Amino acid sequence: MANTECHIGIIGAGLGGLAAAIGIARSGHKVTIIEQAPVLGEVGAGIQIPPNSSRILKEWGILKEIEDLSVRPQNCILRRYRDGKKLSNLNLVPLVEEQYQHPYLHIHRADYHRVLVEEAERLGVKIQLDSIVEKIDFNKPKVYIKNKPDFEADLLIGADGLKSVCREALLGRADPPYLTGDLAYRITVSAEDMRKDPILKELAEQPNINIWMGPDAHAVCYLLKGGGLYNIVLICPDNLPELVSQAKADLKEMHDFFEHWDPQLRQLLRLCKETSKWRVQNSREMSSWSHPSGKFVLMGDACHATQPYLAQGAAMAVEDGAVLGALLERIKGKHQIPDLLVVYETIRKPRTTKVVQGSNHFGRTVFHLKDGARQQERDRQLLEHNDKPFEGYPNRWADPVFQEFLFGYNAFTEAEKAWQKYEEGTFPGTAGKYLAKL
Numbered sequence: 001m002a003n004t005e006c007h008i009g010i011i012g013a014g015l016g017g018l019a020a021a022i023g024i025a026r027s028g029h030k031v032t033i034i035e036q037a038p039v040l041g042e043v044g045a046g047i048q049i050p051p052n053s054s055r056i057l058k059e060w061g062i063l064k065e066i067e068d069l070s071v072r073p074q075n076c077i078l079r080r081y082r083d084g085k086k087l088s089n090l091n092l093v094p095l096v097e098e099q100y101q102h103p104y105l106h107i108h109r110a111d112y113h114r115v116l117v118e119e120a121e122r123l124g125v126k127i128q129l130d131s132i133v134e135k136i137d138f139n140k141p142k143v144y145i146k147n148k149p150d151f152e153a154d155l156l157i158g159a160d161g162l163k164s165v166c167r168e169a170l171l172g173r174a175d176p177p178y179l180t181g182d183l184a185y186r187i188t189v190s191a192e193d194m195r196k197d198p199i200l201k202e203l204a205e206q207p208n209i210n211i212w213m214g215p216d217a218h219a220v221c222y223l224l225k226g227g228g229l230y231n232i233v234l235i236c237p238d239n240l241p242e243l244v245s246q247a248k249a250d251l252k253e254m255h256d257f258f259e260h261w262d263p264q265l266r267q268l269l270r271l272c273k274e275t276s277k278w279r280v281q282n283s284r285e286m287s288s289w290s291h292p293s294g295k296f297v298l299m300g301d302a303c304h305a306t307q308p309y310l311a312q313g314a315a316m317a318v319e320d321g322a323v324l325g326a327l328l329e330r331i332k333g334k335h336q337i338p339d340l341l342v343v344y345e346t347i348r349k350p351r352t353t354k355v356v357q358g359s360n361h362f363g364r365t366v367f368h369l370k371d372g373a374r375q376q377e378r379d380r381q382l383l384e385h386n387d388k389p390f391e392g393y394p395n396r397w398a399d400p401v402f403q404e405f406l407f408g409y410n411a412f413t414e415a416e417k418a419w420q421k422y423e424e425g426t427f428p429g430t431a432g433k434y435l436a437k438l
């Protein structure tokens with residue numbers, strides 16, 4: 001527990017903002033979340049929770065509840081798009097789970113969000129809904145809310161997602177997300193219907209992550225809701241009209257795109273009754289996430305949105321929240337907040353940048369290869385080294401070095417190590433020993 005209670009304001013009650021609220025409230029501070037939505041909830045369907053995230057949920061005492069609502073995939077399988085041939089199989093249970101001591105899970109976003117909201121509220125976090133932040137005074141710090149009274153706190157955290165008002169205010173200019181050239185169909189179908197179909201039965205009965213990789217596109221599929229739902233994400237080239245970021249999709253167009261793909265995947269898509277397509281957008285790396293006043297910082301998609309190919313975007317936001325909470329637990333007074341923001345950004349930014357770049361690279365140079373020499377070499381490496389993957393192995397989750405970097409990260413230990421350095425006066429960029437001792 002921190003020695004002094006500060007009031008921390010978080011803008012945005014997405015998965016990231018809620019995680020920060022939990023981490024910070026646990027460290028003994030007062031937390032208020034300002035959220036634009038009139039009611040709480042999450043859109044979309046499935047989300048993967050990797051071990052670097054489940055480690056945090058365990059520490060916070062909510063892993064059991066999350067696990068009860070999740071499916072535990074046994075294997076992560078990369079397949080060839082034309083015939084579904086298995087090219088790489090990463091064993092998650094028992095291997096990855098034993099190695100990292102925490103599970104890999106699949107959960108419905110709405111369930112994940114609800115558990116975080118309930119835990120935040122149990123810890124006394126106030127969530128102020130229907131409050132659109134329009135402007136920020138970074139020096140006070142204070143937010144101006146549309147048609148509502150202003151809100152002031154000791155520290156403000158911008159967790160308002162990819163289309164972040166906070167990021168634009170910090171940059172002092174418009175910074176709309178850029179188009180990545182991809183879009184995502186997000187679909188759920190009944191796993192019960194799949195079990196009745198001899199071609200699909202196996203997919204519904206084995207809780208695996210199945211990924212079909214093809215030219216300019218890939219499909220990610222897994223079970224949800226106690227095995228009752230099957231989640232499908234199709235990433236394809238973006239053909240949405242300009243200025244449209246989401247639209248109801250034409251099923252014929254979707255079927256036509258996958259016409260030459262594995263018959264099992266095509267059979268699966270026939271169960272889809274309707275779907276929408278979302279533009280996959282991103283933002284550019286920022287030079288800094290915090291304001292020179294030392295009273296404002298960004299987190300989550302607001303400052304390091306990533307393409308979804310490594311399934312690590314929300315996990316990065318949850319890590320941010322855990323690090324902020326663990327650092328705030330250690331401060332001796334409000335005067336240390338500016339240094340704390342330096343420590344937070346210094347330990348978090350290189351990691352999130354590596355994930356953003358790694359995800360982009362995974363999509364372009366592994367998942368989406370067109371048929372040809374590079375694809376043949378990818379497939380050869382995947383197949384020949386499946387049992388003993390090497391550093392640089394195309395299945396990035398199975399690459400032993402990258403995997404350790406992704407799944408082995410312990411947000412609490414990193415925060416503790418960094419703060420210790422700060423207290424010793426050796427953390428670069430901070431006022432160091434003098435302020436730490438005050």
Ligand SMILES: Cc1cc2nc3c(=O)[nH]c(=O)nc-3n(C[C@H](O)[C@H](O)[C@H](O)COP(=O)(O)OP(=O)(O)OC[C@H]3O[C@@H](n4cnc5c(N)ncnc54)[C@H](O)[C@@H]3O)c2cc1C
Pocket residue numbers: 011012013014015016017018034035036037046047048049131132133134159160161162163164165184186233299300301302306308311312313314315316317
């Ligand atoms: C297809 C797809 C699949 C994905 N799969 C995975 C996965 O498997 N695993 C994973 O870890 N990640 C995944 N991600 C990424 C993940 O969804 C995001 O990284 C994560 O949700 C970001 O959380 P956030 O809290 O930072 O932002 P958001 O979830 O965008 O939350 C921002 C919040 O701020 C609020 N807000 C916005 N503006 C204002 C304002 N002006 N005033 C007040 N409130 C405001 C919003 O209403 C919202 O509640 C996926 C993403 C996509 C697109």
